[in-house]
Amino acid sequence: MSRIAYVNGRFVPKADAMVHIEDRGYQLADAVYEVWALFDGKLADPEGHFARLERSLAELSIDMPMSRAALTVVLKEAVRRNRIREGLVYLQISRGVARRDHAFPTEPVAPAVVVTVSRVDRAATEARAAKGVAVVTTPENRWGRCDIKTVGLLPNALAKQKAREAGAVEAWFVDELGLVTEGASSNAWIVDGDGVLRTRDTQANILRGVTRLTLLDVAREAGLKVEERPFTLEEALAAKEAFITGAGSLVLPVVAVDGKTIGGGSPGPVAMELRRLYIERAKATAV
Template structure:
């Protein structure tokens, strides 16, 4: 059965959804996006995603296309129309359609698109019990990774490199230090301390990251926000990633080197359980 998607104020069958060939998202990757998880028919961390959307738009001199409540209504309506129990909602906002020119157009109407992906059993992914295999690649992206833009070509290349190597994902490395994964924030655990890169323009300010670090501190876990090297990661007791679609996902090997005992560790496993429990309580 066809999905219902949202395009510029209308709910339409996906086959009928249309965006202009002159849309700047298509021509220049001039747009931003967010991904909100759905568990048990409810939205996880919606307010955090809405706030980050506004921040990303502001960094590109774009206005929010609508208020928080209107955005929430659309998310909920798509969940209802598509019968989503567990899954994801993707939201993309571009600067809109205009004749091709590098300069920002004046008066263009933003393009707003939302669509769902059903993911039954999203919180029960078998990979959480097996752990991810990671490779490392140079971080060749632009310098403003804190803006969640639709320009995802290099992360796609990284995922394909990981697939070719028989791994699940790639961590990107700059100046010998890990920045983040292709679509997630990266962490190691050493002597009971959780280490993850500090916020800056070098990484995405993950919404799941913020929640996980808050829960970790509330559980009296030690957290250190600093850059760590690839060699530190390979010598760590544990490693894991966080994202809206994977929650907390253990990492068991990096470049073929086993992390710790080569199985999901207790810190990542506990954090995953805490995150899912607390997020379900706060879901809307």
């Protein structure tokens, strides 16, 4: 069965899906996106993702193309047409199509909307989590508004390529103070030497991860001591555990950074338990 995409009001075979060459998302990265994990055909963390989407659009003065209810219908219909139960749903909204100019269009244009759905092999992702993954570090070189989930991801793409060439899964950005900000497509966490669960606070220049937000709640409910406080690369290397979070990775243990082993070199109990609890919560609240 051919994959189906939603493009500006129409469901079409993905092979035939197109956007205009003067779409501002294509030419100027003037667009935002969201990614939902899909469990049993349902969207995980729905409220968090819609709230972040609406905030990102507002920060760029892009109108919501339709109501949240109508957009939910579109997303669910894309899932249904693709017949995917376990996977990821990708949504992209650009300012729209207009004659190329850095400034916004003088005459308002309709936002452009694209939705695609992809399958995830849950057995493979569980096997990866059970083994743990490696990350590499790279200097922080992104713009000052990483809190907005835009499609301007070239530094992230270059960081991911660096990770791939090193045989790693993710790259962590490290700022001029030696502090880990976040991953190229995930938030970064450690369990420090005192057993405290730590992740960077959102007042810093990081993405307000939806999985991150849910996991903070899950961790506190589990009785863990949690601090939204930055950590250095040295603290990460000395940590008992490390892991990353995101809609694609969920909660994924990190067992090596820049070739140096973290903890005992295998996924730690805190990360694995949080992964279990997060998935349990995500399935229970998915829509």
